[in-house]
Amino acid sequence: MIRFEDTTVSFIRDGKDFIAVDKVNLEIKKGEFFGIVGSSGAGKSTLVRTVNLLQKPTSGKVFVDGKDVTDLTGNDLSALRLKIGMIFQHFNLVKNATVFDNVAFALKASNTPKAEIEGRVLELLDLVGLKDRAHVYPNSLSGGQKQRVAIARALANNPEILLCDEATSALDPDNTKEVVQTLKNIKSKYPITVLFITHQMEVAKSLFDRVAVMSQGKVVEVNSCYDVFAHPESQAARNLINKSFEGVIPKEVIEHEQNLYLITFKEENAYDPVISYVSRNYPLVDLSIIAGNIEYIQQKPLGRLLISLRGTDEGDINSALEYLKQKAFVHKFDREVIANA
Amino acid sequence: MLSEVIQSTLTILQHELLKSIYETAIMLAISFSFSLVFGLIFGFLLYLTSNKAFFEKPILNKVIAAVINFIRSIPFIILVVFTLPFTFLLVGTKIGPVAASVPLCITATVFLARLVEISLKEVDKGVIEAALATGANTSLIIRKVLLVEAAPGIVRGVTVTFISLIGFSAMAGMVGGGGIGNLAVQYGYYRYETGIMIFTIVILVIIVQLAQFIGDFIAKKLSH
Numbered sequence: 001m002i003r004f005e006d007t008t009v010s011f012i013r014d015g016k017d018f019i020a021v022d023k024v025n026l027e028i029k030k031g032e033f034f035g036i037v038g039s040s041g042a043g044k045s046t047l048v049r050t051v052n053l054l055q056k057p058t059s060g061k062v063f064v065d066g067k068d069v070t071d072l073t074g075n076d077l078s079a080l081r082l083k084i085g086m087i088f089q090h091f092n093l094v095k096n097a098t099v100f101d102n103v104a105f106a107l108k109a110s111n112t113p114k115a116e117i118e119g120r121v122l123e124l125l126d127l128v129g130l131k132d133r134a135h136v137y138p139n140s141l142s143g144g145q146k147q148r149v150a151i152a153r154a155l156a157n158n159p160e161i162l163l164c165d166e167a168t169s170a171l172d173p174d175n176t177k178e179v180v181q182t183l184k185n186i187k188s189k190y191p192i193t194v195l196f197i198t199h200q201m202e203v204a205k206s207l208f209d210r211v212a213v214m215s216q217g218k219v220v221e222v223n224s225c226y227d228v229f230a231h232p233e234s235q236a237a238r239n240l241i242n243k244s245f246e247g248v249i250p251k252e253v254i255e256h257e258q259n260l261y262l263i264t265f266k267e268e269n270a271y272d273p274v275i276s277y278v279s280r281n282y283p284l285v286d287l288s289i290i291a292g293n294i295e296y297i298q299q300k301p302l303g304r305l306l307i308s309l310r311g312t313d314e315g316d317i318n319s320a321l322e323y324l325k326q327k328a329f330v331h332k333f334d335r336e337v338i339a340n341a
Numbered sequence: 342m343l344s345e346v347i348q349s350t351l352t353i354l355q356h357e358l359l360k361s362i363y364e365t366a367i368m369l370a371i372s373f374s375f376s377l378v379f380g381l382i383f384g385f386l387l388y389l390t391s392n393k394a395f396f397e398k399p400i401l402n403k404v405i406a407a408v409i410n411f412i413r414s415i416p417f418i419i420l421v422v423f424t425l426p427f428t429f430l431l432v433g434t435k436i437g438p439v440a441a442s443v444p445l446c447i448t449a450t451v452f453l454a455r456l457v458e459i460s461l462k463e464v465d466k467g468v469i470e471a472a473l474a475t476g477a478n479t480s481l482i483i484r485k486v487l488l489v490e491a492a493p494g495i496v497r498g499v500t501v502t503f504i505s506l507i508g509f510s511a512m513a514g515m516v517g518g519g520g521i522g523n524l525a526v527q528y529g530y531y532r533y534e535t536g537i538m539i540f541t542i543v544i545l546v547i548i549v550q551l552a553q554f555i556g557d558f559i560a561k562k563l564s565h
Contacts, residue, residue, distance in 0.1 A: 052474055054474060077476075079476070092468045095468075096563060096564060105472065108485065109475040
Protein backbone atom coordinates (compact mmCIF):
# COMPACT_ATOMS: atom_id res chain seq x y z
CA MET A 1 0.00 0.00 0.00
CA ILE A 2 2.83 2.33 0.90
CA ARG A 3 6.33 1.70 -0.34
CA PHE A 4 9.46 3.69 0.29
CA GLU A 5 12.23 3.20 -2.22
CA ASP A 6 15.57 4.69 -1.23
CA THR A 7 13.61 7.57 0.23
CA THR A 8 15.98 10.26 1.42
CA VAL A 9 15.28 13.66 2.94
CA SER A 10 18.02 16.10 3.75
CA PHE A 11 17.91 19.63 5.07
CA ILE A 12 20.41 22.39 5.33
CA ARG A 13 20.73 23.03 9.04
CA ASP A 14 23.14 25.67 10.37
CA GLY A 15 24.83 25.70 7.00
CA LYS A 16 25.43 21.95 7.06
CA ASP A 17 23.71 19.19 5.20
CA PHE A 18 21.61 17.19 7.62
CA ILE A 19 20.22 13.85 6.51
CA ALA A 20 16.93 13.28 8.32
CA VAL A 21 15.88 10.20 6.36
CA ASP A 22 18.59 8.07 4.86
CA LYS A 23 17.74 5.73 1.96
CA VAL A 24 14.75 4.09 3.56
CA ASN A 25 13.30 0.99 1.90
CA LEU A 26 10.11 -0.20 3.48
CA GLU A 27 6.80 -1.65 2.45
CA ILE A 28 3.57 -1.34 4.37
CA LYS A 29 0.90 -3.80 3.35
CA LYS A 30 -2.73 -3.01 2.77
CA GLY A 31 -4.79 -3.17 5.94
CA GLU A 32 -1.79 -3.33 8.24
CA PHE A 33 -1.42 -1.45 11.49
CA PHE A 34 2.19 -0.54 10.97
CA GLY A 35 4.33 1.28 13.51
CA ILE A 36 7.57 3.15 13.16
CA VAL A 37 9.38 3.57 16.44
CA GLY A 38 12.56 5.39 17.28
CA SER A 39 13.87 7.98 19.68
CA SER A 40 13.21 11.62 18.89
CA GLY A 41 15.28 12.89 16.00
CA ALA A 42 15.43 9.47 14.36
CA GLY A 43 13.66 10.83 11.27
CA LYS A 44 10.39 8.97 11.64
CA SER A 45 8.16 12.05 11.46
CA THR A 46 9.98 13.28 8.39
CA LEU A 47 9.57 9.89 6.76
CA VAL A 48 5.83 9.65 7.38
CA ARG A 49 5.33 13.15 6.03
CA THR A 50 6.73 12.10 2.66
CA VAL A 51 3.70 9.84 2.17
CA ASN A 52 1.33 12.79 1.65
CA LEU A 53 4.14 15.06 0.49
CA LEU A 54 3.98 17.46 3.40
CA GLN A 55 7.67 16.76 3.00
CA LYS A 56 9.04 16.16 -0.46
CA PRO A 57 11.83 13.57 -0.57
CA THR A 58 15.20 14.91 -1.67
CA SER A 59 15.80 11.70 -3.55
CA GLY A 60 14.27 8.26 -3.85
CA LYS A 61 10.61 7.52 -4.36
CA VAL A 62 7.39 6.98 -2.46
CA PHE A 63 4.66 4.75 -3.83
CA VAL A 64 1.07 4.77 -2.66
CA ASP A 65 -1.14 1.99 -3.94
CA GLY A 66 1.50 1.12 -6.52
CA LYS A 67 1.63 4.63 -7.92
CA ASP A 68 4.70 6.83 -7.72
CA VAL A 69 3.53 9.95 -5.86
CA THR A 70 6.89 11.62 -5.37
CA ASP A 71 6.39 14.35 -7.94
CA LEU A 72 2.66 15.00 -7.68
CA THR A 73 1.49 18.61 -7.67
CA GLY A 74 -1.73 20.59 -7.92
CA ASN A 75 -4.93 18.61 -8.36
CA ASP A 76 -3.16 15.25 -8.42
CA LEU A 77 -1.62 16.06 -5.06
CA SER A 78 -5.00 17.10 -3.66
CA ALA A 79 -6.52 13.86 -4.92
CA LEU A 80 -3.77 11.87 -3.20
CA ARG A 81 -4.25 13.74 0.06
CA LEU A 82 -7.99 13.13 -0.01
CA LYS A 83 -7.35 9.41 0.34
CA ILE A 84 -4.79 9.82 3.11
CA GLY A 85 -5.99 11.03 6.52
CA MET A 86 -3.49 12.36 9.01
CA ILE A 87 -3.46 13.13 12.73
CA PHE A 88 -0.78 15.00 14.62
CA GLN A 89 0.86 15.21 18.02
CA HIS A 90 -0.71 18.57 18.80
CA PHE A 91 -4.08 17.78 17.18
CA ASN A 92 -3.87 20.89 14.95
CA LEU A 93 -7.54 21.78 15.11
CA VAL A 94 -8.77 25.20 14.04
CA LYS A 95 -9.37 26.64 17.48
CA ASN A 96 -11.74 29.41 16.41
CA ALA A 97 -14.02 26.94 14.67
CA THR A 98 -16.40 24.48 16.33
CA VAL A 99 -15.83 20.75 16.45
CA PHE A 100 -18.48 20.46 13.74
CA ASP A 101 -16.76 22.97 11.45
CA ASN A 102 -13.39 21.35 11.97
CA VAL A 103 -14.71 18.06 10.65
CA ALA A 104 -16.82 19.74 7.97
CA PHE A 105 -13.66 21.40 6.64
CA ALA A 106 -12.31 18.10 5.36
CA LEU A 107 -15.62 17.41 3.60
CA LYS A 108 -15.54 20.82 1.96
CA ALA A 109 -12.02 20.02 0.82
CA SER A 110 -13.43 17.11 -1.16
CA ASN A 111 -16.32 19.19 -2.53
CA THR A 112 -18.93 17.13 -0.71
CA PRO A 113 -22.41 18.44 -1.58
CA LYS A 114 -23.65 20.82 1.12
CA ALA A 115 -26.72 18.73 1.84
CA GLU A 116 -24.62 15.72 2.77
CA ILE A 117 -22.14 17.48 5.01
CA GLU A 118 -24.20 17.73 8.18
CA GLY A 119 -25.21 14.08 8.27
CA ARG A 120 -21.72 12.90 7.51
CA VAL A 121 -20.11 15.12 10.19
CA LEU A 122 -22.50 13.81 12.84
CA GLU A 123 -21.87 10.25 11.72
CA LEU A 124 -18.10 10.79 12.05
CA LEU A 125 -18.44 12.42 15.47
CA ASP A 126 -20.60 9.52 16.54
CA LEU A 127 -17.84 7.14 15.45
CA VAL A 128 -15.37 8.83 17.81
CA GLY A 129 -17.98 9.24 20.55
CA LEU A 130 -18.28 13.01 20.43
CA LYS A 131 -21.62 13.60 18.78
CA ASP A 132 -22.87 15.65 21.72
CA ARG A 133 -19.87 18.01 21.52
CA ALA A 134 -20.43 19.07 17.92
CA HIS A 135 -21.03 22.72 18.72
CA VAL A 136 -18.34 23.42 21.27
CA TYR A 137 -14.92 24.86 20.49
CA PRO A 138 -11.77 22.74 20.74
CA ASN A 139 -10.43 24.62 23.78
CA SER A 140 -13.18 23.22 25.97
CA LEU A 141 -12.18 19.64 25.15
CA SER A 142 -9.61 17.40 26.81
CA GLY A 143 -6.52 16.35 24.87
CA GLY A 144 -7.99 12.94 24.15
CA GLN A 145 -11.22 14.46 22.87
CA LYS A 146 -9.31 16.90 20.66
CA GLN A 147 -7.42 14.01 19.13
CA ARG A 148 -10.67 12.17 18.54
CA VAL A 149 -12.03 15.21 16.70
CA ALA A 150 -8.83 15.17 14.64
CA ILE A 151 -9.43 11.48 13.93
CA ALA A 152 -12.97 12.26 12.76
CA ARG A 153 -11.56 14.97 10.48
CA ALA A 154 -8.90 12.60 9.13
CA LEU A 155 -11.49 9.93 8.34
CA ALA A 156 -14.02 12.31 6.76
CA ASN A 157 -13.28 11.37 3.17
CA ASN A 158 -13.06 7.60 3.76
CA PRO A 159 -9.30 7.48 3.31
CA GLU A 160 -7.48 4.26 2.56
CA ILE A 161 -4.55 5.30 4.72
CA LEU A 162 -4.34 6.95 8.12
CA LEU A 163 -1.04 8.55 9.10
CA CYS A 164 -0.51 9.15 12.80
CA ASP A 165 2.42 11.37 13.74
CA GLU A 166 3.11 10.94 17.47
CA ALA A 167 -0.63 11.04 17.91
CA THR A 168 -0.55 10.12 21.60
CA SER A 169 2.72 11.71 22.66
CA ALA A 170 1.18 14.89 24.03
CA LEU A 171 -1.41 12.98 26.06
CA ASP A 172 -1.45 11.64 29.60
CA PRO A 173 -1.88 7.86 30.07
CA ASP A 174 -5.68 8.03 30.42
CA ASN A 175 -6.14 10.13 27.31
CA THR A 176 -3.64 7.93 25.47
CA LYS A 177 -5.76 4.87 26.28
CA GLU A 178 -8.83 6.70 25.06
CA VAL A 179 -7.22 7.51 21.70
CA VAL A 180 -5.67 4.04 21.35
CA GLN A 181 -9.08 2.51 22.00
CA THR A 182 -10.68 4.77 19.39
CA LEU A 183 -8.09 3.75 16.80
CA LYS A 184 -8.52 0.05 17.59
CA ASN A 185 -12.24 0.47 17.27
CA ILE A 186 -11.92 2.12 13.87
CA LYS A 187 -9.43 -0.47 12.70
CA SER A 188 -11.87 -3.23 13.60
CA LYS A 189 -14.65 -1.59 11.57
CA TYR A 190 -12.76 -0.40 8.47
CA PRO A 191 -10.03 -2.06 6.43
CA ILE A 192 -7.87 1.06 6.66
CA THR A 193 -4.07 0.95 6.52
CA VAL A 194 -2.52 2.75 9.48
CA LEU A 195 1.02 4.07 9.63
CA PHE A 196 1.71 5.19 13.18
CA ILE A 197 4.85 6.96 14.39
CA THR A 198 5.73 6.92 18.06
CA HIS A 199 8.55 6.83 20.57
CA GLN A 200 6.22 5.34 23.21
CA MET A 201 6.79 1.60 23.39
CA GLU A 202 3.64 1.21 25.49
CA VAL A 203 1.57 2.42 22.56
CA ALA A 204 3.53 0.28 20.11
CA LYS A 205 2.80 -2.86 22.13
CA SER A 206 -0.92 -2.36 22.17
CA LEU A 207 -1.44 -1.31 18.56
CA PHE A 208 0.96 -2.54 15.95
CA ASP A 209 1.01 -5.61 13.75
CA ARG A 210 4.46 -4.91 12.43
CA VAL A 211 7.12 -2.47 13.52
CA ALA A 212 10.04 -0.72 11.87
CA VAL A 213 12.72 0.66 14.15
CA MET A 214 14.44 3.83 13.02
CA SER A 215 17.72 5.27 14.17
CA GLN A 216 19.61 8.21 12.70
CA GLY A 217 17.47 8.33 9.60
CA LYS A 218 17.78 4.63 8.81
CA VAL A 219 15.41 1.73 9.26
CA VAL A 220 17.48 -0.67 11.33
CA GLU A 221 14.94 -3.40 12.04
CA VAL A 222 11.59 -4.54 10.69
CA ASN A 223 9.66 -7.33 12.32
CA SER A 224 6.34 -8.31 13.80
CA CYS A 225 5.55 -6.33 16.90
CA TYR A 226 5.89 -9.38 19.13
CA ASP A 227 9.28 -10.32 17.75
CA VAL A 228 10.70 -6.84 18.10
CA PHE A 229 9.87 -6.98 21.81
CA ALA A 230 10.82 -10.61 22.23
CA HIS A 231 14.23 -10.40 20.58
CA PRO A 232 15.19 -6.89 19.60
CA GLU A 233 18.07 -7.16 17.12
CA SER A 234 19.14 -3.56 16.84
CA GLN A 235 20.69 -1.44 19.53
CA ALA A 236 18.06 1.22 18.84
CA ALA A 237 15.24 -1.22 19.63
CA ARG A 238 17.00 -2.42 22.77
CA ASN A 239 17.50 1.13 23.96
CA LEU A 240 13.82 1.88 23.44
CA ILE A 241 12.84 -1.21 25.42
CA ASN A 242 15.34 -0.44 28.20
CA LYS A 243 13.94 3.04 28.33
CA SER A 244 10.51 1.73 29.15
CA PHE A 245 11.94 0.79 32.58
CA GLU A 246 12.53 4.47 33.11
CA GLY A 247 10.73 5.58 36.22
CA VAL A 248 9.95 1.99 37.21
CA ILE A 249 13.31 1.38 38.87
CA PRO A 250 14.96 4.09 41.00
CA LYS A 251 18.20 5.45 39.57
CA GLU A 252 20.04 4.63 42.81
CA VAL A 253 19.34 0.92 42.38
CA ILE A 254 20.65 0.94 38.84
CA GLU A 255 23.77 2.85 39.78
CA HIS A 256 24.87 0.19 42.27
CA GLU A 257 24.71 -2.63 39.78
CA GLN A 258 27.44 -3.56 37.35
CA ASN A 259 26.09 -6.51 35.38
CA LEU A 260 22.50 -5.85 34.47
CA TYR A 261 20.79 -8.03 31.91
CA LEU A 262 17.30 -8.04 30.52
CA ILE A 263 16.00 -11.54 29.95
CA THR A 264 13.00 -11.96 27.69
CA PHE A 265 11.09 -15.22 27.76
CA LYS A 266 8.93 -16.11 24.84
CA GLU A 267 5.83 -18.18 25.19
CA GLU A 268 7.43 -21.60 24.61
CA ASN A 269 10.13 -21.30 27.29
CA ALA A 270 8.26 -19.18 29.77
CA TYR A 271 7.84 -22.15 32.09
CA ASP A 272 11.46 -23.32 32.34
CA PRO A 273 12.80 -22.83 35.86
CA VAL A 274 15.93 -21.08 34.63
CA ILE A 275 16.54 -18.92 37.68
CA SER A 276 16.64 -21.80 40.13
CA TYR A 277 18.83 -23.75 37.70
CA VAL A 278 21.38 -20.92 37.69
CA SER A 279 21.45 -20.60 41.46
CA ARG A 280 21.85 -24.34 41.86
CA ASN A 281 24.54 -24.87 39.25
CA TYR A 282 26.58 -21.71 39.62
CA PRO A 283 27.04 -21.33 43.36
CA LEU A 284 29.58 -18.52 42.87
CA VAL A 285 27.11 -16.38 40.99
CA ASP A 286 24.63 -14.25 42.87
CA LEU A 287 21.61 -13.58 40.78
CA SER A 288 19.09 -11.04 41.94
CA ILE A 289 15.93 -9.93 40.27
CA ILE A 290 15.57 -6.16 39.98
CA ALA A 291 12.31 -6.01 38.09
CA GLY A 292 10.03 -8.26 36.15
CA ASN A 293 6.73 -8.41 34.34
CA ILE A 294 4.64 -10.41 31.98
CA GLU A 295 2.74 -8.70 29.26
CA TYR A 296 0.71 -9.64 26.27
CA ILE A 297 1.65 -8.38 22.84
CA GLN A 298 -0.60 -9.34 19.97
CA GLN A 299 -2.33 -11.65 22.48
CA LYS A 300 0.89 -13.56 23.12
CA PRO A 301 2.61 -13.58 26.52
CA LEU A 302 6.06 -12.12 26.94
CA GLY A 303 7.93 -12.40 30.24
CA ARG A 304 10.75 -10.10 31.19
CA LEU A 305 13.22 -10.12 34.05
CA LEU A 306 15.79 -7.50 34.77
CA ILE A 307 18.52 -9.32 36.67
CA SER A 308 21.83 -8.44 38.20
CA LEU A 309 24.70 -10.92 38.17
CA ARG A 310 27.31 -10.60 40.89
CA GLY A 311 30.17 -12.85 41.75
CA THR A 312 33.90 -13.10 42.09
CA ASP A 313 34.40 -15.57 39.29
CA GLU A 314 34.18 -14.03 35.81
CA GLY A 315 34.16 -17.48 34.22
CA ASP A 316 31.18 -18.57 36.23
CA ILE A 317 29.27 -15.42 35.42
CA ASN A 318 29.94 -15.95 31.74
CA SER A 319 28.85 -19.55 31.73
CA ALA A 320 25.71 -18.66 33.67
CA LEU A 321 25.02 -16.04 30.99
CA GLU A 322 25.61 -18.58 28.26
CA TYR A 323 23.10 -20.88 29.89
CA LEU A 324 20.55 -18.07 30.11
CA LYS A 325 21.12 -17.13 26.49
CA GLN A 326 20.21 -20.64 25.45
CA LYS A 327 16.99 -20.47 27.35
CA ALA A 328 15.83 -16.97 26.63
CA PHE A 329 16.71 -13.79 24.83
CA VAL A 330 19.29 -11.88 26.88
CA HIS A 331 20.70 -8.47 26.27
CA LYS A 332 22.88 -6.22 28.35
CA PHE A 333 20.87 -3.54 30.03
CA ASP A 334 22.55 -0.26 29.33
CA ARG A 335 22.53 1.68 32.56
CA GLU A 336 23.21 4.95 30.77
CA VAL A 337 19.75 4.97 29.29
CA ILE A 338 18.17 5.34 32.68
CA ALA A 339 21.01 7.16 34.41
CA ASN A 340 20.76 9.91 31.82
CA ALA A 341 17.01 10.05 31.73
CA MET B 342 -15.30 85.12 33.35
CA LEU B 343 -16.07 81.42 33.11
CA SER B 344 -19.47 82.05 31.60
CA GLU B 345 -17.85 84.26 28.96
CA VAL B 346 -15.53 81.44 27.98
CA ILE B 347 -18.40 79.00 27.79
CA GLN B 348 -20.46 81.51 25.81
CA SER B 349 -17.73 82.03 23.25
CA THR B 350 -17.04 78.28 23.02
CA LEU B 351 -20.69 77.60 22.35
CA THR B 352 -20.86 80.29 19.67
CA ILE B 353 -17.89 78.84 17.82
CA LEU B 354 -19.21 75.30 18.17
CA GLN B 355 -22.57 76.38 16.76
CA HIS B 356 -20.88 77.58 13.61
CA GLU B 357 -18.09 75.07 13.25
CA LEU B 358 -18.86 71.80 15.01
CA LEU B 359 -21.16 70.13 12.51
CA LYS B 360 -18.91 71.03 9.63
CA SER B 361 -15.85 69.73 11.48
CA ILE B 362 -17.49 66.48 12.42
CA TYR B 363 -18.68 66.06 8.85
CA GLU B 364 -15.17 66.63 7.48
CA THR B 365 -13.61 64.21 9.94
CA ALA B 366 -16.28 61.66 9.11
CA ILE B 367 -15.51 62.00 5.39
CA MET B 368 -11.79 61.56 5.96
CA LEU B 369 -12.28 58.58 8.22
CA ALA B 370 -14.91 56.92 6.05
CA ILE B 371 -12.82 57.13 2.87
CA SER B 372 -9.47 56.20 4.37
CA PHE B 373 -10.81 53.54 6.72
CA SER B 374 -12.80 51.67 4.10
CA PHE B 375 -9.98 51.97 1.57
CA SER B 376 -7.37 50.70 4.02
CA LEU B 377 -9.64 47.92 5.19
CA VAL B 378 -9.85 46.48 1.69
CA PHE B 379 -6.30 47.11 0.54
CA GLY B 380 -4.66 46.56 3.91
CA LEU B 381 -6.19 43.09 3.99
CA ILE B 382 -5.20 42.41 0.39
CA PHE B 383 -1.60 43.50 0.88
CA GLY B 384 -1.38 41.79 4.27
CA PHE B 385 -2.46 38.51 2.74
CA LEU B 386 -0.20 39.08 -0.25
CA LEU B 387 2.79 39.60 2.04
CA TYR B 388 1.99 36.44 3.93
CA LEU B 389 1.11 34.20 1.00
CA THR B 390 4.14 35.20 -1.08
CA SER B 391 6.47 34.44 1.81
CA ASN B 392 5.03 31.01 2.56
CA LYS B 393 6.24 27.87 0.88
CA ALA B 394 2.89 26.16 1.40
CA PHE B 395 1.11 28.80 -0.72
CA PHE B 396 2.51 31.08 -3.44
CA GLU B 397 6.10 31.55 -2.45
CA LYS B 398 7.39 34.44 -4.58
CA PRO B 399 10.45 35.84 -2.85
CA ILE B 400 11.01 38.72 -5.28
CA LEU B 401 7.41 39.93 -5.28
CA ASN B 402 7.41 39.63 -1.51
CA LYS B 403 10.58 41.69 -1.15
CA VAL B 404 9.25 44.37 -3.48
CA ILE B 405 5.96 44.76 -1.58
CA ALA B 406 7.79 44.75 1.74
CA ALA B 407 10.26 47.38 0.52
CA VAL B 408 7.49 49.69 -0.71
CA ILE B 409 5.63 49.32 2.58
CA ASN B 410 8.76 50.03 4.59
CA PHE B 411 9.52 53.03 2.42
CA ILE B 412 6.10 54.55 3.00
CA ARG B 413 6.12 53.72 6.69
CA SER B 414 9.43 55.46 7.21
CA ILE B 415 8.09 58.79 5.98
CA PRO B 416 6.60 60.90 8.80
CA PHE B 417 2.91 61.41 8.04
CA ILE B 418 3.04 65.19 7.85
CA ILE B 419 5.77 64.93 5.21
CA LEU B 420 3.84 62.25 3.36
CA VAL B 421 0.92 64.68 3.09
CA VAL B 422 3.11 67.29 1.39
CA PHE B 423 4.97 64.69 -0.64
CA THR B 424 1.75 63.28 -2.11
CA LEU B 425 0.21 66.66 -2.94
CA PRO B 426 0.89 66.50 -6.70
CA PHE B 427 -0.52 62.99 -6.82
CA THR B 428 -3.54 64.08 -4.78
CA PHE B 429 -4.17 66.96 -7.17
CA LEU B 430 -3.92 64.60 -10.12
CA LEU B 431 -6.35 62.21 -8.51
CA VAL B 432 -9.06 64.44 -7.04
CA GLY B 433 -8.42 67.79 -8.72
CA THR B 434 -7.79 69.71 -5.51
CA LYS B 435 -5.20 69.88 -2.76
CA ILE B 436 -7.48 71.01 0.06
CA GLY B 437 -10.57 69.70 1.75
CA PRO B 438 -11.37 66.37 3.41
CA VAL B 439 -11.39 64.34 0.20
CA ALA B 440 -7.92 65.54 -0.76
CA ALA B 441 -6.68 64.87 2.76
CA SER B 442 -7.99 61.33 2.47
CA VAL B 443 -5.41 60.42 -0.17
CA PRO B 444 -2.36 60.34 2.13
CA LEU B 445 -4.55 58.92 4.89
CA CYS B 446 -5.50 55.99 2.65
CA ILE B 447 -1.87 55.32 1.80
CA THR B 448 -0.56 55.44 5.33
CA ALA B 449 -3.42 53.42 6.84
CA THR B 450 -3.18 50.75 4.14
CA VAL B 451 0.51 50.02 4.70
CA PHE B 452 0.03 50.18 8.46
CA LEU B 453 -2.81 47.67 8.40
CA ALA B 454 -1.06 45.46 5.85
CA ARG B 455 1.78 44.87 8.29
CA LEU B 456 -0.59 44.17 11.17
CA VAL B 457 -2.56 41.70 9.05
CA GLU B 458 0.68 39.99 8.03
CA ILE B 459 1.74 39.68 11.68
CA SER B 460 -1.62 38.16 12.64
CA LEU B 461 -1.37 35.65 9.80
CA LYS B 462 2.17 34.70 10.76
CA GLU B 463 0.94 33.87 14.23
CA VAL B 464 -1.45 31.22 12.93
CA ASP B 465 -0.18 27.84 14.12
CA LYS B 466 1.82 26.20 11.33
CA GLY B 467 0.55 22.81 12.42
CA VAL B 468 -3.04 23.85 11.79
CA ILE B 469 -2.17 24.96 8.26
CA GLU B 470 -0.33 21.71 7.72
CA ALA B 471 -3.33 19.71 8.90
CA ALA B 472 -5.50 21.68 6.48
CA LEU B 473 -3.08 20.97 3.63
CA ALA B 474 -3.10 17.30 4.56
CA THR B 475 -6.87 17.11 4.00
CA GLY B 476 -6.27 17.97 0.34
CA ALA B 477 -8.05 21.34 0.62
CA ASN B 478 -7.25 23.94 -2.01
CA THR B 479 -5.61 27.25 -1.15
CA SER B 480 -8.77 29.30 -1.38
CA LEU B 481 -10.55 27.06 1.14
CA ILE B 482 -7.57 27.19 3.49
CA ILE B 483 -7.45 30.98 3.27
CA ARG B 484 -11.16 31.34 4.01
CA LYS B 485 -11.73 28.61 6.57
CA VAL B 486 -8.40 28.38 8.35
CA LEU B 487 -6.20 31.45 7.94
CA LEU B 488 -8.98 34.00 8.13
CA VAL B 489 -10.75 32.23 10.99
CA GLU B 490 -7.61 31.74 13.07
CA ALA B 491 -6.20 35.20 12.42
CA ALA B 492 -9.55 37.00 12.73
CA PRO B 493 -9.15 38.22 16.33
CA GLY B 494 -5.68 39.56 15.56
CA ILE B 495 -6.86 41.19 12.36
CA VAL B 496 -9.77 42.89 14.16
CA ARG B 497 -7.34 44.22 16.78
CA GLY B 498 -5.13 45.47 13.95
CA VAL B 499 -8.11 47.16 12.30
CA THR B 500 -8.97 48.83 15.62
CA VAL B 501 -5.45 50.14 16.05
CA THR B 502 -5.49 51.39 12.46
CA PHE B 503 -8.78 53.20 12.99
CA ILE B 504 -7.49 54.88 16.13
CA SER B 505 -4.27 55.91 14.40
CA LEU B 506 -6.40 57.31 11.56
CA ILE B 507 -8.19 59.58 14.01
CA GLY B 508 -4.84 60.99 15.06
CA PHE B 509 -3.57 61.28 11.49
CA SER B 510 -6.82 62.89 10.31
CA ALA B 511 -6.29 65.64 12.88
CA MET B 512 -2.86 66.25 11.35
CA ALA B 513 -4.23 66.11 7.84
CA GLY B 514 -6.84 68.62 8.95
CA MET B 515 -4.13 71.12 9.79
CA VAL B 516 -2.84 71.17 6.26
CA GLY B 517 -6.19 71.88 4.69
CA GLY B 518 -8.33 68.85 5.39
CA GLY B 519 -10.56 70.49 7.98
CA GLY B 520 -12.17 68.34 10.62
CA ILE B 521 -12.11 68.19 14.38
CA GLY B 522 -8.33 68.38 14.59
CA ASN B 523 -8.36 71.52 12.54
CA LEU B 524 -11.00 73.00 14.84
CA ALA B 525 -8.73 72.40 17.80
CA VAL B 526 -5.73 74.01 16.12
CA GLN B 527 -7.53 76.99 14.57
CA TYR B 528 -9.50 78.00 17.62
CA GLY B 529 -8.00 76.18 20.58
CA TYR B 530 -4.41 76.94 19.70
CA TYR B 531 -4.20 80.06 17.51
CA ARG B 532 -7.08 81.90 19.19
CA TYR B 533 -6.56 80.71 22.73
CA GLU B 534 -10.06 79.27 22.93
CA THR B 535 -9.30 76.76 25.68
CA GLY B 536 -12.94 75.67 25.76
CA ILE B 537 -12.71 74.48 22.15
CA MET B 538 -9.45 72.69 22.85
CA ILE B 539 -10.99 70.81 25.78
CA PHE B 540 -14.18 70.07 23.87
CA THR B 541 -12.35 68.56 20.89
CA ILE B 542 -10.15 66.49 23.16
CA VAL B 543 -13.22 65.14 24.90
CA ILE B 544 -14.83 64.25 21.56
CA LEU B 545 -11.66 62.50 20.33
CA VAL B 546 -11.27 60.59 23.58
CA ILE B 547 -14.87 59.38 23.34
CA ILE B 548 -14.45 58.24 19.72
CA VAL B 549 -11.21 56.42 20.52
CA GLN B 550 -12.64 54.71 23.60
CA LEU B 551 -15.69 53.67 21.66
CA ALA B 552 -13.60 52.29 18.79
CA GLN B 553 -11.40 50.35 21.21
CA PHE B 554 -14.41 48.98 23.03
CA ILE B 555 -16.11 47.80 19.84
CA GLY B 556 -12.85 46.35 18.48
CA ASP B 557 -12.13 44.43 21.68
CA PHE B 558 -15.69 43.17 21.80
CA ILE B 559 -15.58 41.80 18.26
CA ALA B 560 -12.11 40.31 18.72
CA LYS B 561 -13.29 38.54 21.85
CA LYS B 562 -16.34 37.18 20.07
CA LEU B 563 -14.13 35.75 17.35
CA SER B 564 -11.56 34.02 19.55
CA HIS B 565 -12.25 30.79 21.37
